[in-house]
Amino acid sequence: MSRPTWWPRGGPRLPVPSAPGDVVAQVRGAHLTRGGTEVLRGVDLEVRAGEVRALLGPNGAGKSSLLGVLTGDLPVTAGTVALDGHELGHWTTTELALRRAVLLQSVSVSFPFTVAEVVRMGRSPWRGTPFEDEDDDAVTEGLAAADVTHLAGRLFTELSGGERARAALARVLAQRAGVLLLDEPTAALDLRHQELVLQLARRRAQDGGAVVVVVHDLGLAAAYADRVTVLSGGRVVADGTPGDALTPELLSGVYEYPVDVFAHPSTGRQVILPVR
Template sequence: MHRLTLTPRRRQDLTRLRPAAGEPVAEACGVAVRLGGRRVLDGIDLPLAAGEVLALVGPNGAGKSTLLAALAGDLPPEAGTVRLCGRPVGDWTPRELAVRRAVLPQAATLAFPFTVAEVVHMGRTPWADTPREDEDDAAVAEAMADAEITAFADRPFSALSGGERARVALARVLAQRTPLLLLDEPTAALDLRHQELVLALCRARAAAGDAVAVVLHDLNLAAAYADRVALLDAGQLTALGPPAHVLTADALTTVYRHPVEVHPHPATGAPLVLPARRPNAG
């Protein structure tokens, strides 16, 4: 396989990618996206800073995954601009994007019988022929330990359960060691323990200076772990701010078209979101 040889100056540039805490890493400015003739995002303004976890929440079809894809540079907007590390995302080459942001899609599929360890190693591909190639083994080992998949490193990816595959896919993203993580429903296939594990890893990456945007359907995970929550509905950003300011009963009842109750968590005080239900008849 041909491997790109980088000039000494380029090699040096790739070692200095992490923005300072609070510095914008990604930003959507007036972003609109149309898919299949339908406006899926409409005038989204959304900054994402180093050192924060941003949860994207909202009902099905709200535009969460589309917004994540636009921030990643995988989906060009019809209008508006997406900036990554201060430059329009379209100005970066695919290789430059791959060392600045890592993307976890909703579903992970592979056509060949790779082992778990081989899949995680794929996350290190962008760093080939750079000084950070020396980190490959350590980055892979750390990511596998963090995702709790070391015990089945030699198993075929195709032989894993859905939840195990999801954790392997997450480990691949973690091993990439980029300053921006874009995670689309990383907890969807996971049990309670591993849902908490994934969000704790997001918090740890933010504490280390990375920016993390994560699409979540579990509003209580968003309330517990996010610094800010972006509430989307029908392609529009209806609220943005700390969980306690965004996850209110009125706002959620309106957006989800279902009555919602919000109470303070007895231990943390974070919003605890509950759907309103009638007592069982009889």
């Protein structure tokens, strides 16, 4: 869909679609210090339209911090962060929300909103634009994609942890931003819904979007990501396709535990397991 770059005069600058392979977000030389500790040390990252990029590494490696830098929630102490060709400070809060949608590890709602109402909150950046009339369709599609249509009338506060995670994902999908930034979206989910989330990410990329996902399951990353970035101690230690980057030597060193990487006997796809 072709989108104008502004609406109305003086209103937010609306995004335009990116071509597959275009760099839509970029981190250069990022350093981040939190609580006196340097948690990112000279990190570079490119996010391209049409790709799923997984951020991997052990606890404390800097994955969520790097995602927070991309969202703009964590200002870097050195380096630059850009979205759609401009540093984050170039965009207003609304303009950022039109370009990237963020799913946090934990989502809390203090008031008794229904799931449908929470999902509709994802449409708020589009209020007053020509695309406000897409709200109903976007909410319906988000609910269905995250498998929470049957929960639409339930209070968000009464849901289980996994149901809340899926409802929060539906809100992010309804936002229809070109860049999805997902922080451990599979953590509270059962096996079926873990696969569902990464399949959604894969489809979003195939439709021209860009997805960055923090995930602990190396097998999911190998199966669904186009590229992976492995962090350790706040530094990028590997970056590339899963087949190139996720080697047993690298993973065993990063996780300080022996890891096997082999081809599935039926499909030939990469399988990653701890040595047991």
